[in-house]
Amino acid sequence: MRRDEATRRPARKPKHAYHHGDLRQALVQQALVTIQEHGVEALTLRQTGERLRVSRTALYRHFADKQALLAAVATEGFALFERALAEAWGDAAVPASRERFYRVGRAYVDFARRHPSHYRVMFGRFVDNVAADPALAGSADRAFGVLVTALEALQGVGLVRRHASPELAVSVWACTHGLAMLFIDGQLSRPDLDAEAMVLATLDRVWDFLTPR
Amino acid sequence: MRRDEATRRPARKPKHAYHHGDLRQALVQQALVTIQEHGVEALTLRQTGERLRVSRTALYRHFADKQALLAAVATEGFALFERALAEAWGDAAVPASRERFYRVGRAYVDFARRHPSHYRVMFGRFVDNVAADPALAGSADRAFGVLVTALEALQGVGLVRRHASPELAVSVWACTHGLAMLFIDGQLSRPDLDAEAMVLATLDRVWDFLTPR
């Protein structure tokens, strides 16, 4: 279905119309949709442009290359992640509690399950040099900041032991991340598995990690 | 650097020599080397053939497509995985013990760290329809069989509680898998993190999971 150069151009589609509004944001959204529908490996810059009725190379005005587009997707993902975690943790004025911690843990896994494309781009090997992209590094730091804040508040009320080693923190992250990955890789979608129970079982273990002994 | 058709062909390289020996196995090995050096996304069939001094399409005599080649890499990975786990668990005649379980856990994470390319292909989204490839499904089942055998032996001597729910087993897997993934994604290579301590901290938690209460 190629443009016929003999055709009268339709009134509403002037030949050299620039893209309406924020092309950059439109590209990020379109990329995300493609990833959601067909996976990261199916993402092509040419198709992304085409779907937005824009030339194949228009994208390079906004992104250095494909990596940079993926980095933008990841950055947006971390922003959403931060909001989801912060919402789950709730008001800083409310006293920290085990229940609030569980809400954050649940929100972590829920985010991965509801935004698998974002999560995969955020934590997969698709974005290589996180350090090289300040926007990406910043959004990732802010998201993890919510977790740090929550843990510090729990330490403040004595529910989480102080001086937790970084190795312990990594173990906590590993359990949550691993569960999230198994979920979005479809390896837990067997009828005999209760998703809620798996999340709870894991969070119970994570809580034990953190509790003073 | 293209072949010059005017050049005398070297004596040791007859024009239509077939590939020496097992081309299929050579392709799998070459693919693995490329993945190790430059990642899965850098794997191309054309280059793989070229490096083996074989035409671009010779590969299709042995594999239906790129997926099938990756499936073969994964299959080989599961075979190595099985051997590593079985070796760590050791002789079936020796009574099951917490120490032997820890050896298996360590072997799991060690395998991922020492064969990150294999592990990524085995558990990443690169191999889509595991069920469609009987060889792959079989090798995966045999590898997990070692874990099942170990757990049953531990149940036999009363160290692991019986009737452990599948959700519990998933939590155990999630923690180990998550730690492995964080390792091979390079997210734990900070100087302040002690790899051994992280593995131990996680295995301690996993053991608590399994212990009767």
Place this chain on the structure above:
DNA sequence: ACCTGAACACCGTTCAAGT
């Protein structure tokens, strides 16, 4: 059976050129 080159329909990226 196993291997080959030519061909097809794609990629990411660069570049000179247009408004």
Place this chain on the structure above:
DNA sequence: ACCTGAACACCGTTCAAGT
């Protein structure tokens, strides 16, 4: 500034043809 098409050096895969 922002967008464009043409061009370059790549892909995976198919196919008719060779031994």
